[in-house]
Amino acid sequence: MGRHDATPRGLRRVSIEGRELVVLVEQGACYEVAPSLAELLASGVAGITAAVERGRAATPLGDCGETLAPVDLQEVWASGVTYERSREARVGESAVKDVYDLVFAAERPELFLKSPAYRVSAPGAPLRVRGDSSWDVPEPELGLVLTAQGEIAGYVVGDDVSSRTIEGENPLYLAQAKIYDDCVELSDTIVLASDLGDAARSAAITLRVERRDEVVFDGATSTGSMKRSFEELASYLFRELSHPHGAVLLTGTGLVPPDDFTLEAEDIVEITIEGVGRLRHSVYRGTGGTR
Numbered sequence: 001m002g003r004h005d006a007t008p009r010g011l012r013r014v015s016i017e018g019r020e021l022v023v024l025v026e027q028g029a030c031y032e033v034a035p036s037l038a039e040l041l042a043s044g045v046a047g048i049t050a051a052v053e054r055g056r057a058a059t060p061l062g063d064c065g066e067t068l069a070p071v072d073l074q075e076v077w078a079s080g081v082t083y084e085r086s087r088e089a090r091v092g093e094s095a096v097k098d099v100y101d102l103v104f105a106a107e108r109p110e111l112f113l114k115s116p117a118y119r120v121s122a123p124g125a126p127l128r129v130r131g132d133s134s135w136d137v138p139e140p141e142l143g144l145v146l147t148a149q150g151e152i153a154g155y156v157v158g159d160d161v162s163s164r165t166i167e168g169e170n171p172l173y174l175a176q177a178k179i180y181d182d183c184v185e186l187s188d189t190i191v192l193a194s195d196l197g198d199a200a201r202s203a204a205i206t207l208r209v210e211r212r213d214e215v216v217f218d219g220a221t222s223t224g225s226m227k228r229s230f231e232e233l234a235s236y237l238f239r240e241l242s243h244p245h246g247a248v249l250l251t252g253t254g255l256v257p258p259d260d261f262t263l264e265a266e267d268i269v270e271i272t273i274e275g276v277g278r279l280r281h282s283v284y285r286g287t288g289g290t291r
Helices: 037-042 044-057 084-093 098-105 164-169 171-178 193-202 230-237
Strands: 010-016 019-026 029-034 075-080 110-115 127-129 140-146 152-160 184-186 204-211 214-222 247-250 268-273 277-285
Touching (some): 010 037, 019 044, 029 037, 029 044, 037 044, 044 152, 044 193, 152 193, 152 230, 152 247, 152 277, 164 171, 230 247
Parallel strands (some): 075 247
Antiparallel strands (some): 019 029, 075 110, 140 152, 140 247, 152 184, 268 277
């Protein structure tokens, strides 16, 4: 799991001899940048830029250590109905159809808490589909890594796994459809916004699902198809709500498998976002009860 093409330059959380830190990964070498991502994101984009430059000027680390999830104290939030395809799918699944048409056209976006940092799976770890759901899908999304000031510091690939069964019964069940153990994963490297530039706003996104060595879904879209801008989504996340350690905001999905598709145990999900990276993980099914 966790297979990638050429690793992009970016920030990574790692553990080296029991010590957690943030490193810059560049051309196969790792440079120490900060003791924590929370501290780095609290310093704002200017502080991140300065820390990266100081790190690059130092001697590379001899060992890049064990890769950790790219969050430490950050909440992961998610956006809904930001693509036309997502609106169509959620209208189709829901017993209360008008609510999704209304939010798609509304000034205020749909934002919801997906996960605290401790629930975010390590890159490449298996993700769960709920045992009390019969219709479950991956949701490939570009994630914005935001500073404590709400600035876009970088990007990650995310999979916001969702139960369409539960959400379709009633929109008020959204939290149960979205939030449970092993329900979200992010790619290992935070690609700096300053490195990617405007390319993130028209980046190709692909989703591929393999089952017993056969491809059962293969699709593509682009962040250029989003109805809302990155800055608009980020600004709403910071309205009346502080994020002193920064935050990750998933920007919604434009890739929705057909209605006769559902994830099954041992499926392999692979999501690639141009310029940002690749996330690859397997799937397992929960029991529908308590752990």
